[in-house]
Amino acid sequence: xxxxxxxxxxxxxxxxxxxxxxxxxxxxxxxxxxxxxxxxxxxxxxxxxxxxxxxxxxxxxxxxxxxxxxxxxxxxxxxxxxxxxxxxxxxxxxxxxxxxxxxxxxxxxxxxxxxxxxxxxxxxxxxxxxxxxxxxxxxxxxxxxxxxxxxxxxxxxxxxxxxxxxxxxxxxxxxxxxxxxxxxxxxxxxxxxxxxxxxxxxxxxxxxxxxxxxxxxxxxxxxxxxxxxxxxxxxxxxxxxxxxxxxxxxxxxxxxxxxxxxxxxxxxxxxxxxxxxxxxxxxxxxxxxxxxxxxxxxxxxxxxxxxxxxxxxxxxxxxxxxxxxxxxxxxxxxxxxxxxxxxxxxxxxxxxxxxxxxxxxxxxxxxxxxxxxxxxxxxxxxxxxxxxxxxxxxxxxxxxxxxxxxxxxxxxxxxxxxxxxxxxxxxxxxxxxxxxxxxxxxxxxxxxxxxxxxxxxxxxxxxxxxxxxxxxxxxxxxxxxxxxxxxxxxxxxxxxxxxxxxxxxxxxxxxxxxxxxxxxxxxxxxxxxxxxxxxxxxxxxxxxxxxxxxxxxxxxxxxxxxxxxxxxxxxxxxxxxxxxxxxxxxxxxxxxxxxxxxxxxxxxxxxxxxxxxxxxxxxxxxxxxxxxxxxxxxxxxxxxxxxxxxxxxxxxxxxxxxxxxxxxxxxxxxxxxxxxxxxxxxxxxxxxxxxxxxxxxxxxxxxxxxxxxxxxxxxxxxxxxxxxxxxxxxxxxxxxxxxxxxxxxxxxxxxxxxxxxxxxxxxxxxxxxxxxxxxxxxxxxxxxxxxxxxxxxxxxxxxxxxxxxxxxxxxxxxxxxxxxxxxxxxxxxxxxxxxxxxxx
Numbered sequence: 001x002x003x004x005x006x007x008x009x010x011x012x013x014x015x016x017x018x019x020x021x022x023x024x025x026x027x028x029x030x031x032x033x034x035x036x037x038x039x040x041x042x043x044x045x046x047x048x049x050x051x052x053x054x055x056x057x058x059x060x061x062x063x064x065x066x067x068x069x070x071x072x073x074x075x076x077x078x079x080x081x082x083x084x085x086x087x088x089x090x091x092x093x094x095x096x097x098x099x100x101x102x103x104x105x106x107x108x109x110x111x112x113x114x115x116x117x118x119x120x121x122x123x124x125x126x127x128x129x130x131x132x133x134x135x136x137x138x139x140x141x142x143x144x145x146x147x148x149x150x151x152x153x154x155x156x157x158x159x160x161x162x163x164x165x166x167x168x169x170x171x172x173x174x175x176x177x178x179x180x181x182x183x184x185x186x187x188x189x190x191x192x193x194x195x196x197x198x199x200x201x202x203x204x205x206x207x208x209x210x211x212x213x214x215x216x217x218x219x220x221x222x223x224x225x226x227x228x229x230x231x232x233x234x235x236x237x238x239x240x241x242x243x244x245x246x247x248x249x250x251x252x253x254x255x256x257x258x259x260x261x262x263x264x265x266x267x268x269x270x271x272x273x274x275x276x277x278x279x280x281x282x283x284x285x286x287x288x289x290x291x292x293x294x295x296x297x298x299x300x301x302x303x304x305x306x307x308x309x310x311x312x313x314x315x316x317x318x319x320x321x322x323x324x325x326x327x328x329x330x331x332x333x334x335x336x337x338x339x340x341x342x343x344x345x346x347x348x349x350x351x352x353x354x355x356x357x358x359x360x361x362x363x364x365x366x367x368x369x370x371x372x373x374x375x376x377x378x379x380x381x382x383x384x385x386x387x388x389x390x391x392x393x394x395x396x397x398x399x400x401x402x403x404x405x406x407x408x409x410x411x412x413x414x415x416x417x418x419x420x421x422x423x424x425x426x427x428x429x430x431x432x433x434x435x436x437x438x439x440x441x442x443x444x445x446x447x448x449x450x451x452x453x454x455x456x457x458x459x460x461x462x463x464x465x466x467x468x469x470x471x472x473x474x475x476x477x478x479x480x481x482x483x484x485x486x487x488x489x490x491x492x493x494x495x496x497x498x499x500x501x502x503x504x505x506x507x508x509x510x511x512x513x514x515x516x517x518x519x520x521x522x523x524x525x526x527x528x529x530x531x532x533x534x535x536x537x538x539x540x541x542x543x544x545x546x547x548x549x550x551x552x553x554x555x556x557x558x559x560x561x562x563x564x565x566x567x568x569x570x571x572x573x574x575x576x577x578x579x580x581x582x583x584x585x586x587x588x589x590x591x592x593x594x595x596x597x598x599x600x601x602x603x604x605x606x607x608x609x610x611x612x613x614x615x616x617x618x619x620x621x622x623x624x625x626x627x628x629x630x631x632x633x634x635x636x637x638x639x640x641x642x643x644x645x646x647x648x649x650x651x652x653x654x655x656x657x658x659x660x661x662x663x664x665x666x667x668x669x670x671x672x673x674x675x676x677x678x679x680x681x682x683x684x685x686x687x688x689x690x691x692x693x694x695x696x697x698x699x700x701x702x703x704x705x706x707x708x709x710x711x712x713x714x715x716x717x718x719x720x721x722x723x724x725x726x727x728x729x730x731x732x733x734x735x736x737x738x739x740x741x742x743x744x745x746x747x748x749x750x751x752x753x754x755x756x757x758x759x760x761x762x763x764x765x766x767x768x769x770x771x772x773x774x775x776x777x778x779x780x781x782x783x784x785x786x787x788x789x790x791x792x793x794x795x796x797x798x799x800x801x802x803x804x805x806x807x808x809x810x811x812x813x814x815x816x817x818x819x820x821x822x823x824x825x826x827x828x829x830x831x832x833x834x835x836x837x838x839x840x
């Protein structure tokens with residue numbers, strides 16, 4: 001309807017209200033000729049005329065032909081009466097002011113109803129429509145379709161006739177479907193392949209509608225109540241009717257609801273969102289994958305909003321409840337469902353970032369033996385199985401967090417510290433390994449756990465494997481009549497530590513690799529130390545000092561980055577590299593911190609990725625900058641650079657070695673067109689091919705210890721580095737707060753106050769020496785020094801004896817020196833010259 005026609009009708013209503021139709025027997029309550037009509041002034045009549053136009057009220061015929069001729073120039077009286085009758089009969093708005101004929105929403109419909117309500121100053125009609133549509137899955141599935149004409153550039157065009165036009169679209173029979181699940185079914189079979197992101201919802205239209213609606217408080221309440229009513233029906237549909245398989249457009253409900261930018265507010269968090277998350281978690285993996293792919297195209301702002309919504313629900317629920325060993329957070333349906341929904345957003349962030357699904361190392365598949373293992377004979381195979389290697393959603397999407405170079409949202413933002421504080425990892429580990437089908441484990445969503453919590457899970461896994469090997473050893477010993485050997489025992493000489501360790505570990509790895517899964521027990525020949533952890537720490541330190549000695553030539557060292565890299569021309573055999581791999585694996589397995597300095601690409605390669613050009617920025621920064629300049633060069637690459645596909649580097653003795661990046665490389669000049677290929681091949685040689693022999697042996701040794709561990713499933717490469725190397729950030733304030741005292745000392749003892757003042761006055765190197773003396777390593781454990789649990793015990797009264805330590809227990813035995821000066825002098829001497837374990 002155009003403006004002129006609308007204006008004419010409003011004028012007719014005004015005339016009817018002020019002058020009447022002239023019929024003394026008129027029964028139209030909105031006509032001045034009606035005997036029951038209450039006269040009104042012109043202002044009131046004008047407002048009422050507009051209202052009557054909106055509700056399509058009854059319009060009386062013109063009182064005379066003359067007025068008809070005036071109202072409709074060029075029309076006869078009969079023609080004018082017919083025109084008025086037609087206009088009056090037109091479905092200008094859906095069935096009076098309750099809009100009861102609106103069965104689904106479009107942007108135009110919302111605009112029209114909103115315009116009506118604003119003029120009336122009453123939003124009750126809009127609230128009823130919103131409540132009706134948003135509480136019904138059938139209506140919501142049909143709403144905001146891309147194939148619906150919207151044309152909202154000019155709100156004046158949002159006339160009632162648009163609604164009628166939309167409502168006349170064909171509706172299919174809803175037989176054999178749940179009352180709350182019926183929807184407009186697609187023409188094609190649901191089993192046909194479709195683009196996961198090709199949804200029928202007009203996302204932009206939904207966002208514009210929400211922008212209008214969410215500014216109205218009464219509408220907000222209607223949306224909350226509608227969602228509370230909607231979600232139980234959705235959950236039932238998904239549980240029992242397989243509605244998504246029947247109609248993939250059922251996903252529209254979740255797409256539309258998640259566009260609400262107020263879902264994080266308390267009104268939703270208490271009831272609506274918990275129910276919604278439970279319903280969403282019932283979606284099949286294919287549907288969740290579609291959601292993840294769709295959301296990955298949204299951009300940072302929208303993905304972060306959804307991430308924060310689920311995070312706030314988890315935090316709100318956790319802080320509102322109390323959990324303990326009897327009342328586990330794993331049994332809280334809201335936290336579990338919200339975590340599963342957060343996983344969808346997590347993978348959307350991964351997909352939306354920089355992803356490299358190529359450059360994967362081929363993992364050597366473990367050969368499955370048909371023979372029964374002893375664990376299976378004992379009925380324990382569920383406890384000692386390798387655990388889930390691939391998340392179902394990850395498999396469906398074909399991407400892993402490991403493939404992500406840089407996600408849209410940093411990985412750290414998905415960690416929920418409130419949840420980490422209440423997870424009982426011993427119980428969670430059992431669910432992860434044994435009851436995965438019936439119980440939820442947060443280790444199945446490792447992105448939400450911090451590295452400290454995941455390390456606890458890894459600790460339980462390692463300890464159970466150690467106890468398992470101990471039991472099997474005892475059982476074998478009983479059967480074979482031999483002396484049981486429940487530990488991985490290494491007896492080494494300090495001055496021949498590499499030879500002794502290499503021979504022993506090589507024999508074990510060939511004869512019985514499972515012995516590497518036993519608890520490590522190291523003994524230095526000629527020394528009294530009993531290994532409760534401290535001797536092992538020194539063993540690792542000495543092995544590393546020896547292996548990373550540049551005179552041996554196994555590794556090269558970059559003075560700028562302070563990092564080691566594999567020497568491609570090393571003369572050492574592969575067994576030496578296998579040893580260092582075993583040592584790294586044993587360090588993780590026995591919860592020891594190592595002082596190793598590898599670039600991050602080493603840990604990425606250990607986790608299954610190949611090195612690429614971008615990894616050179618960390619491992620070979622000078623080369624990276626050169627190659628980057630080559631890629632960015634705007635001049636004539638071939639003439640100015642004079643490069644070919646043949647490169648050179650120096651061997652162990654400084655002699656130049658030529659290498660063709662491709663066959664007859666010296667005959668292929670590097671040009672602007674092929675420079676990317678040159679860079680990729682160069683990086684492939686430096687990081688992969690050139691050190692293939694050395695790294696393969698190194699990785700083999702590492703996997704000998706960790707191949708059955710959930711390490712690869714739970715941790716990202718940077719977290720693996722933290723597990724092995726600890727943190728170089730030393731917070732001695734945190735260490736002071738967490739330290740415990742024994743033997744008569746307390747934090748208020750004068751000697752203790754003097755001790756901490758002395759420690760805080762030390763330089764960085766002296767602090768590291770103190771840590772080395774007390775704990776066996778100069779690194780902070782995962783979580784920082786506050787997690788160390790050091791003990792300071794009284795060791796007699798004033799004396800000239802030096803302080804001593806039990807590195808196995810992080811215990812410092814400190815005499816009660818008579819002065820602060822003497823304390824500092826004795827302590828410095830102890831930490832500077834400490835080495836060995838009670839040498840004989």
